[in-house]
Amino acid sequence: MKTSTGIILAIILIAVLAFFGFKKKDTTDVNNSAGIQPAGEVQGVNAPSGTVVTHLGTIEELDNGCFADGICRMKVDGVWVEFNRGFYQGPIGEYVGALPVGSYVEIRGMKTDEGITIIGDNSYYIKEISK
Numbered sequence: 001m002k003t004s005t006g007i008i009l010a011i012i013l014i015a016v017l018a019f020f021g022f023k024k025k026d027t028t029d030v031n032n033s034a035g036i037q038p039a040g041e042v043q044g045v046n047a048p049s050g051t052v053v054t055h056l057g058t059i060e061e062l063d064n065g066c067f068a069d070g071i072c073r074m075k076v077d078g079v080w081v082e083f084n085r086g087f088y089q090g091p092i093g094e095y096v097g098a099l100p101v102g103s104y105v106e107i108r109g110m111k112t113d114e115g116i117t118i119i120g121d122n123s124y125y126i127k128e129i130s131k
Helices: 002-024
Strands: 041-043 052-063 071-076 079-085 094-096 104-111 115-117 125-128
Touching: 052 079
Parallel strands: 041 052, 079 115, 094 125
Antiparallel strands: 052 071, 052 104, 071 079, 104 115, 104 125
16 A cells, blocks of 8 residues: 555656746747747757757757656757757647757757757758758
8 A cells, every 4th residue: 555655746746847847947038929929940059049050969858857847958069959858838849850869960950058949930940860
């Protein structure tokens, strides 16, 4: 009886943390919701937040911890790229290819303070390409 109660409490705790962690880390682009277009597309990640960027690099790490914090992301040449968000109902860009660690990818997304996100616009993407 104690084991099943502990498992149920753990599941509830994970669900609560995922929900509140998701709310806390919401990086929806307020510029687009206000109808203001980003200042053009920039190559690289040195652009200011809110700018549409293109980034090329190799996937170094995958963080599929969506179940824990609501955020799925990958590290591409030192830059965190958010590619999915739990419970998000808006547009999400696409990811093309198997995308395992070591894949060379092209990313088009919105620059954020944390890195790049493909959340918020259907034209954003992560796709595996040849070097």
